[in-house]
Amino acid sequence: MVDFDVIWQYLPRILDGALLTVALAILSVICAMVIGLGGAALRLARNPLLSGVGAFYSTVVRGVPDLIWMLMVYYSAQIGLNSLTAALGWDFYIEIDAFSAGVFTLSFIYGAYFTETFRAATMALPKGQIEAAYAYGLSSWQVLTRVTFPLMMRYAMPSVRNNWLTLTKSTALVSIIGLEDMTRVAQQAGSSTQYSFAFNLLSALLYLLITYVSLKVFSYFDKRYQRGVLVGAADE
């Protein structure tokens, strides 16, 4: 039914695409977490203007489909940059490649999700821990880096995992703006060989593999970060 030789031929390109997908996801999640930390700091700020800016960012970004942001940023940023260079009188043409546009947009979108994650986790912190840290004479920077942040990450872990899983799946959208990622390579291979079903199923299975491996990695980290946490009445 399916000529496996054909699939075999395309396999290296699809695996290259898979690597690109993973690279895109890892780079984006790192940037998104940094943006999320900043966003959470804004949202938690006492200044109403700052917290308003944070709330506006996270609400608006999460209220619009990812695809819209992807298309808007990719096409507008291109035009915007070129009119900027033209206005400055430089006569060169900057071309934004799909990879950077993808990293930028995914970080911008998932930064909003991480903002909510880190905000909720910070608000869940027991106040006593932080008070105790101050009582020991730690400076506020020390409290932030040695107590608040590590504790907050522990609370944030389940949500970080969810955001990562959603983000890896969202990377598929970058294929729409022309990046040769796994989704695009498989779809193109499918349409040029008439084995659309087999090729798209193959890329779906590779995504499942990524999901499966990430779940394993996260359960390792869960054990690490949850060390010392007693849940319920269980004693081990």
Next chain:
Amino acid sequence: MSDTLELFYLAFMQCLEALPITLMLTVVSVSIGFLIALPLSVIAQRKKGIAAKLTNGFVFFFTGTPLLVQLYIFYYGLPSLAPIGQLMQQPGWEFLKSGYLWVLFALTLNTAAYSTVIFSGAIKNMDRREIEVAMAYGMSRSQAMRSIILPSSLRRALPAYSNEVIMSLHATALASTVTIVEITGAASYFNSTYYEPFIAYAAAAVLYLILNTLLVLLFRLIEKRYLRHLAPQKVQTV
């Protein structure tokens, strides 16, 4: 400036014209998805058996892969298979040629999988004592499921489920990648005519934000009605 506003108005109107398609895709996929997720979330409670395994496999596949890939599988993949391709040519089966059908298949199964996760989680977190009381009243397992466990679990699942409905609304944007002109498709069409990507997609974004807000408000009303027992009670002062 007024030019920009005028273009924005034009783009917004074009997106508004495509609104019924977005609403149709959302309503159909969410309601059929709900009907699929309900029995699946009950089956997912079983510890063994082929039905539970199939349900878990279904959920793992549809929550573990990108919706875009699922869309490609259903829109390009399935019709390219020989048996389905031949069936399309048979009289009475022409409806299989409609792109909407395959897009709805993908959207529905996707939201069904996510809803199954939400509902089965809520059933798992059911208060043990409520079930014991039902049993003590002499209810059978299925009676308890129908009149005690499901109503209670669905109520508790409401906040998470409302989120899933909003995600399903956002998911319909992907239909534009397979030639369906819903809101995002209309924005892309506007962009290809006027070459104003920012205005085109900003108009679509505003429309999605409005829909989003309406859905949030709607679910707040539903939660107010069905989660009334969880609302903070007024303290009576003597």
